[in-house]
Every structure is written in structure tokens, then in C-alpha cells.
Amino acid sequence: MSVLKALLLGIIQGIAEFLPVSSSGHLLISRNLMDLGEVPVLFDVLLHVATLIVVLIVFREKVIALFRSLGRWIARRSDESDKSNLNMIILIFVATFFTGGIGVVISELSFFENPKVVSVFFLVTALILWTTRYAKPKKDYESLGWKEGVLLGVAQGFGVIPGISRSGITISTGLIGGINRDKAGEISFIISIPAILGALVLELKDGGALLSEVGLLPLAAGFIMTMVVGYFSLLFLMKLIKGGRLYLFSFYLLAVGIAGLFFLP
Numbered sequence: 001m002s003v004l005k006a007l008l009l010g011i012i013q014g015i016a017e018f019l020p021v022s023s024s025g026h027l028l029i030s031r032n033l034m035d036l037g038e039v040p041v042l043f044d045v046l047l048h049v050a051t052l053i054v055v056l057i058v059f060r061e062k063v064i065a066l067f068r069s070l071g072r073w074i075a076r077r078s079d080e081s082d083k084s085n086l087n088m089i090i091l092i093f094v095a096t097f098f099t100g101g102i103g104v105v106i107s108e109l110s111f112f113e114n115p116k117v118v119s120v121f122f123l124v125t126a127l128i129l130w131t132t133r134y135a136k137p138k139k140d141y142e143s144l145g146w147k148e149g150v151l152l153g154v155a156q157g158f159g160v161i162p163g164i165s166r167s168g169i170t171i172s173t174g175l176i177g178g179i180n181r182d183k184a185g186e187i188s189f190i191i192s193i194p195a196i197l198g199a200l201v202l203e204l205k206d207g208g209a210l211l212s213e214v215g216l217l218p219l220a221a222g223f224i225m226t227m228v229v230g231y232f233s234l235l236f237l238m239k240l241i242k243g244g245r246l247y248l249f250s251f252y253l254l255a256v257g258i259a260g261l262f263f264l265p
Contacts, residue, residue, distance in 0.1 A: 006218030007225050013047040014229025018054075018189075018237050020129055020168025020249050021256075023047075025118045028162045029264065032115050045199050046219065050226035052196045055189045058234050062186060063193075066092075084141035091187070094149030095156060096194040102157025103195070113162065119260025121163025126253035128172045129165075133247045135175035141183060151177055152191055163257075166192065167237070171246060185241040189234070 012030055016023035027047075056063060069085035072078040078086065139148075155173040159166030167188055174184035240246055 003218050003221045006222035010047065010050075010222035010225030011229050013051065013222075014226040014231075015233050016165075017048065017051040017226075018167060018230055018233040020125065020165040020171065020237070020246065021253055022118075022122065022125060022163050022165040022168070023051075024160070025122060025163035025165075028113065028118055029115055029260065032264070045196075047222060047226045048196050049200055050223045051230045052193060054227055054230040054234055055193065057231065058238075059186055059190060062190065066190075084144075087144050088141055088187070088190075090146055091144050091149035091152070092191050092194065094146045095153030095191045096198075098150055098153030099156040099191075099195050100198060102154060103160040103199075106157070106160045115264040116261060118163040119257045119264060121161055122253045122257030122260065125163065125165045125168050126250040126257060129168055129250040129253070130247050132172050132175045132244075135172075135178075137175050137178055137180040137184060139178045139183075140180060144179065144187075148174070148177060148179065152187065156191060156195060168246075168249070171241060175246070181242050181244065185238050 009027060009030060012026050013023050015021075016026040066085050066089060069078060069082040070089055072082055073086055151173055152170050155169045156166060158164055159169050167185075170188040170191070171184050174187055175181065179187065240248070
């Protein structure tokens with residue numbers, strides 16, 4: 001893989017991982033159009049790790065607060081001020097369990113690797129995003145727990161399907177489920193942390209193939225580009241969520257999905 005192609009994939013990942021348009025779907029179609037052939041799955045996972053770093057940077061205060069509350073709970077020193085964070089931790093664990101179960105099953109199905117199938121799921125994501133126009137979010141962290149964890153975990157599990165946006169389906173599920181706009185985006189990306197780390201562990205066996213087929217320089221270029229583009233994409237998305245304008249991406253996905261059905265092989 002050339003450095004230029006790695007940079008292009010990094011830009012696509014940085015934009016599509018955060019904006020609700022499906023990074024896996026865009027990467028799959030981009031590799032198809034650029035005739036890259038088979039690229040180790042770990043390359044995609046490492047690009048996701050780059051976006052994970054962005055998540056940790058942007059939401060660092062909340063992540064640190066979660067670890068502090070967890071530490072106080074383990075030490076039996078937690079108090080009422082830790083309640084919302086402990087609720088969030090329960091939600092994360094439950095969501096991760098359901099995401100893992102669904103994601104493992106879906107990842108074994110090659111049916112979803114067809115570009116036309118991806119185009120169909122772009123249309124599905126467009127419909128999901130459109131429903132957020134009718135959301136009436138009002139729940140804060142204090143009201144969240146394992147039930148929301150189940151819903152978000154199942155949604156995130158289906159986000160493994162190329163064409164289904166992980167951020168789009170989890171944020172939409174949160175909004176429709178009543179989670180307020182200030183928190184829905186934050187929760188969506190925080191629950192992605194264990195999922196990305198789990199995917200990395202599962203694909204580490206592909207590390208040798210990654211360096212031989214992709215190369216160290218292209219990998220580094222794609223990784224850095226993903227971080228830079230992803231940072232600004234995430235800040236942009238959070239503004240749109242708070243403004244209730246997540247549904248605007250449905251127009252883009254509708255156009256891309258229809259074009260894919262007509263023009264992709």
C-alpha cells in the first residue's frame with residue numbers, strides 16, 4: 001500500500017468513524033474502488049485505535065472521573081457524588097457484553113462484505129438517523145443503568161455491519177431512548193473504548209501480515225492522519241448533536257446508498 005492510499009484511508013476513517021456515516025462501510029468501498037485487494041483486518045483496527053486516542057483526549061475529564069469513582073467504590077469509600085459515574089460504569093459493562101456477543105457473530109458473516117449490501121445498510125443508517133428528529137431526550141447520567149446498557153450494547157453490536165454507523169446507531173438509540181443530547185454523544189464514544197480494545201486484542205495475530213502487506217510508513221501515515229482528522233470531526237459532531245441536527249447526515253447516506261446500488265459492482 002502506498003503512503004498516499006494510506007493517507008486517504010486515514011482521512012476517511014477520521015471523518016467516517018465520528019460522523020455517523022459508517023467508517024467500516026466507507027473503508028470497504030474505498031478499498032474496492034482503489035483496488036487495494038485484501039488488507040489485513042488489523043489495519044482497520046489500528047485506524048480505530050487512532051480514533052480511540054481521540055476519544056480519550058476529547059472526553060478525558062469524564063474518563064478520569066469514571067476511574068476515580070470506580071477506585072473509590074473498590075476501596076469502599078464511594079459516596080452520593082459517585083452515583084452517576086457508577087451508573088455509567090454499569091452501563092459500560094452491560095453494553096460491552098452485548099456488543100461482544102453480537103459483534104462476534106456478525107463478524108463471521110462474509111455476506112456483509114459485498115459493496116451493494118453495504119449500500120443497502122447506508123440506507124438503513126439514513127433511516128435510523130432520520131428518527132432522531134422525533135426524539136425527546138431528557139435523561140441525565142443519574143437516570144441511566146443496565147437497561148440503557150442493553151439497548152446501547154445491542155445497537156453497538158449491529159454497528160459492526162459495514163454500512164451501519166456505530167456512532168450513528170448508538171447515538172440515535174440513546175436519543176430515542178431519552179438520553180439528553182449533551183450526554184448521548186459522550187456515552188456513545190465512551191462505550192466504544194472496550195469494544196475497540198477487544199477488537200485489537202483479537203486481531204493482534206495479524207500483526208506480521210500487517211507490516212509485510214501494508215508497510216510501516218503507510219501505517220504511520222494513516223494512523224496520524226486518522227487522529228488529526230478525527231479530532232476535528234468529533235468536535236464538529238458534538239456540536240451537531242447538541243443542536244439536534246444529527247438527522248442531516250441521512251441526506252448524504254441516502255444519496256451514497258442509492259448511488260452504490262446503481263454503480264458499484
